Amino acid sequence: MSRGCPVVASNASSIPEVAGDAALLFDPASTDDIADKMLRAATDAQLRSALVEAGRRRCRLFSWDRCASETLDLYRHLRP
Numbered sequence: 799m800s801r802g803c804p805v806v807a808s809n810a811s812s813i814p815e816v817a818g819d820a821a822l823l824f825d826p827a828s829t830d831d832i833a834d835k836m837l838r839a840a841t842d843a844q845l846r847s848a849l850v851e852a853g854r855r856r857c858r859l860f861s862w863d864r865c866a867s868e869t870l871d872l873y874r875h876l877r878p
Contacts, residue, residue: 799853804839804846806832816860820852 799805799820807813809823817823822845824835839846 800857802850802854804849805853806835806839818852818856820849820856822849 799817805817805821807817807821807823808826810826813821814823822835822839825831839849
């Protein structure tokens, strides 16, 4: 996402939460669904453009500084 690539990813685990609306999600147990989503991302220019833009917006929600700050806040909260 941060490099301007459309993302096609599994709809399992925490990936949908992280990707939000910035990825085309597939059922990892369905090869047909995987192939369909990959084909759509490769051939639909409008979809690809929308995924790239959504990915750039989504990436702004995440940073190493924010991660470090929130982790430190959690540790401070847990400390007796």
